[in-house]
Amino acid sequence: MRTYLSTNPHQRGNLAPEELDLLDKLIRRAAEALHIDDPADRNEVAARVLSLYTLGGRSEEDILELTIRLHREGFAPGGRRSDSPPPKRIRTERQRRRLTEEDKSAGAAPARQDRQALER
Numbered sequence: 001m002r003t004y005l006s007t008n009p010h011q012r013g014n015l016a017p018e019e020l021d022l023l024d025k026l027i028r029r030a031a032e033a034l035h036i037d038d039p040a041d042r043n044e045v046a047a048r049v050l051s052l053y054t055l056g057g058r059s060e061e062d063i064l065e066l067t068i069r070l071h072r073e074g075f076a077p078g079g080r081r082s083d084s085p086p087p088k089r090i091r092t093e094r095q096r097r098r099l100t101e102e103d104k105s106a107g108a109a110p111a112r113q114d115r116q117a118l119e120r
Contacts, residue, residue: 003046023049026060030067045071 015023023046030036030045048067052058058066 003043019053022060023053026053026064026067029064030071033064033068034071041071 026049027042027046030049031042034041034045036042036045045067048070049063052063052066
């Protein structure tokens with residue numbers, strides 16, 4: 001945790017040395033359970049542990065369990081999926097009609113209209 005806080009000083013809070021020792025222990029246990037060697041993954045785990053700890057209301061075991069589960073599911077500390085790209089947006093029939101109507105009124109290029117016809 002001390003390494004993570006030294007590279008991310010904006011995350012620093014009013015943590016006592018005992019709290020830092022506790023967080024270090026949690027990070028070590030999570031890294032062992034997840035078989036993490038990469039420093040970037042370790043920092044990601046540290047960010048999760050710190051965010052769950054600062055929220056409060058959870059025991060050490062709860063924080064450890066949630067950290068491991070979130071890492072395995074691929075959620076980054078900000079709540080987004082870390083490894084998968086954002087899902088493609090599927091247009092509804094209403095959106096396709098509206099786009100077609102806008103293109104006709106604006107005099108869209110034929111190539112764009114052909115692409116939209118292929119989407120249907």
